[in-house]
Amino acid sequence: MTPRTITPGDLTGAATELIARGHRLALMSAHQQARGFGVVYLFTAPGLDHTELHLHLPPDDPTLPSLARVSFPAGRFEREIRDLYGITPLDHPQPRRLVRHHHWPRGWYPMRADAGPPPAFGDPEGPFPFLTVEGPGVYEIPVGPVHAGLIEPGHFRFSVVGETVLKLKARLWFVHKGIEKLFQGRAPADALPLAERVSGDTSVGHALAYCLAVEEATGTAVPEEARSARAILLELERLYNHVTDLGALCNDVAHGILHAHAGRVREQLLRINDEVTGHRLLRGGVILGGAALRALPDPARLAAIGADVAEIVELALSHTVVADRFTGTALLRFEAARDLGTLGYVARASGFDADARRDHPSADLGSFTPALRTGGDVLARFQIRADEIAASIALISWLVSRSASGRSTPPSTDRPASGVGIAEGWRGTIVHRVELAPDGTLARVKIVDPSFFNWPALPVALDGAIVPDFPLVNKSFNLSYAGNDL
């Protein structure tokens, strides 16, 4: 990795050149320095070493040139940094707040060193400036942030004619937890449980990305068997979450029987998880410098589960009403998936082939090729999950013989260092970037969940869909609120 220090004037040119060479902006992280602010732009490209651009900003009235016109995700990162650090992107096309909570006092930036404890709630900024769609028969449906089901808080504002959605605006960030700040000052090993809890259903994905980042920062070489063992854990996590989603998608079209069967298969997978790591959600399997497994999963049992899942998928898609509900619903086109920078199964269901397991491998996966579908509708997002379940089981079977627990201790170092970890969690590519202080504690941890990239794709896909299909479409994306709202 080659960090390049750059001046604000050269930023746009350098970023444009990197993107033209096939890089994507994977992460943008601000941090407070002794004098002023530092901003890191992390660019990654398949098969290439990642590139970092470092920008230094003065402490008073910090501003940076906006890259929103070069890269759509950059615009969102800039808004996030503006809300959390008070660094203003100049000439931003969407200068609205993103992360900032409605009730945070004006001028309070929670990630700054002098932010102090959370202040009392007030109403200083006023309501979010939702764009009002006008016309004959147009009305608004506000939904949430508190929902009827057990889902996390998100506010959805539909502008609707009859039942057809003209525009959807999703507002998230109702439960900012300050996770990134909780990392600061901890020893890397003490912060691992925190990384496992960034998003409850992605404990391996986030733990792995975090460990990879710390290992890169400390120069730790992980034994090959432990790398394979981690890859197994990552696939086990993908398995149980994808099976859950297949059932939930059936349930959302009121085909409850397949939901019940998916729940049965999910329970079998959770019990395998428990045998493998001692935790049903796979916590404690990925450790700094290696992996700690109690047992390896039995490929024969997984193969039986794979056949079971295939039968559920077959039953779902041969049901004409279920197939009718899935087919052609909420089309996300390839161009939109690419331009928005979507990741994971959302991208791969629209024919946009992005998979960190192949592009940024952290273990030898043999001849693994990611599944790809081109439909872009709910059906494709259903099928890609089914494909990935089969691929994951095949991958685990291949990895089992070459995996074992093991760890290596990091070489001691006393200089500031940084590292990047990239892991293909079940939702998509997770990126963590850590900075270590001279005493070896964490100075700054930046977490990017794939949901941060994928949320803007949901309203795009929903264009022209009907209101009662929204829950199904939302489930087919199944984006994280917790991993997004750090």
Place this chain on the structure above:
Amino acid sequence: MGAVLQVVLVAVGSPLLVGMMRQVRARLEGRAGAGIGQPWRDLRKLVRKEPIAPDGTGWVFRAAPLLLAGTVLVVAAVVPLVSTTSPLDEVADLFAVVALLALGSVALALGALDTSTAFGGMGASREMIVLALVEPTILLSVFALSVRVGTTNLGTIVTSAVADPLAVISPASLLAAAALAIVTIAETGRIPVDNPSTHLELTMIHEAMVLEYAGPDLALIEWASAMRLSVLLGLLTSLFAPWGIATGNAGLLALLLAAVVVIAKVALLGALLAAGEVFMAKLRLFRIPELLAGSFLMALLAVAASFFLA
């Protein structure tokens, strides 16, 4: 006498019918289920809560549950379930029954609009779409049955079916049965038209209208909805499988026997409906009119058949 028995039966039995249907569904999906008495326990819980109404709502909101429950109770007294004779015999014709059911639906839709929430309006508009397609089908299919008898009085139609059981398997009757079965599913908000157990606000039809109700009002609506379901299922069995129904001035024993028979028939039909739902999925909202238009067509064919094949 028969009418009193019917009302008591419907009032007490309907939540049990709903509980039984949920239990059938749970068992078929491999779940333990909450038990047949759960709807009654839910109603008891709701009744004990304090009455509460959203700010800005008026008498329409408060009156809707009462009107809904009241109309269903009147319908329960009028339609032939246990006995074909009713003290309200001269008004017990199919137009009155359909109008009473529609009155309840419209009252609930107005109550939903009165909350002036997006969900209330959305649910009301969807309910009206369904209602507008369901009511003509009910009218037409019962009309097809009344052609044979020459009157729209439900008691007389059922009595003649008891006298001539083979008439039930005529083409007109079978078409009308199919049409009426579909609209019963739509009218009571079952899969594939609506999902009574969903928590997804945006997909709801009936549930979206009652989102703002709580406590005793909600209990009244839940109870009335269960009664609508059992009255419509009861009407379906009386029209197309009237065996065992008490006709004329039947004695107490005959009435009790008829009550047992109708309970068995409705329970069987409910179990079949619940079992069928397990294998169904919910239609896309815009497909519902197609389904209901299909049922309307069947009802129309039934009328035509009853004229030309009579």
